[in-house]
């Protein structure tokens with residue numbers, strides 16, 4: 680089975696590959712550079728979900744692919760502070776998108792204030808931790824959980840929520 684992923688970010692690509700592998704489903708994963716159709720830094724669940732769905736749909740439009748995955752990161756305001764959010768979409772040709780969300784944590788104020796003034800989480804995290812390309816590696820969630828839950832691991836969980844729902848739908852339709 681050929682599965683497209685609408686990103687070239689290794690943390691996302693690995694998560695897709697590892698999730699299918701863990702579930703013993705053989706797939707060829709094809710990373711594709713596609714637009715998310717939302718801002719570089721989505722600021723709500725709705726915008727982040729939209730980005731995930733657009734990424735997946737744009738893969739389907741581009742090539743003869745049966746299933747496409749979109750994974751999108753964003754932030755969400757709350758009474759307790761700004762949290763990271765991550766959403767995934769699995770899109771099958773001719774069917775409605777399957778959607779699932781990932782674990783979230785509240786970001787520290789020094790990160791939050793910079794995001795509220797228009798900066799993007801990726802570069803802000805690199806600056807804060809004095810590292811390069813955190814978004815492609817452990818992610819903000821990895822930094823602030825002391826490496827216990829990485830961005831890849833969080834996306835693997837999102838992928839399992841997507842694949843499980845995909846299998847359930849197939850079962851119900853059979």
Ligand SMILES: O=P(O)(O)OP(=O)(O)OP(=O)(O)OC[C@H]1O[C@@H](n2cnc3c(O)ncnc32)[C@H](O)[C@@H]1O
Pocket residue numbers: 685686687688691719720721750751752753763799800801802804813814815817818819820821830
């Ligand atoms: O190449 P793409 O697929 O776009 O991957 P990305 O790392 O840019 O990730 P998103 O576009 O999905 O995330 C939106 C923004 O939030 C940033 N971001 C999201 N989650 C992050 C994390 O865990 N650590 C660091 N930056 C993160 C990211 O760099 C973007 O600025």
Ligand SMILES: [Mg+2]
Pocket residue numbers: 719
């Ligand atoms: Mg991005």
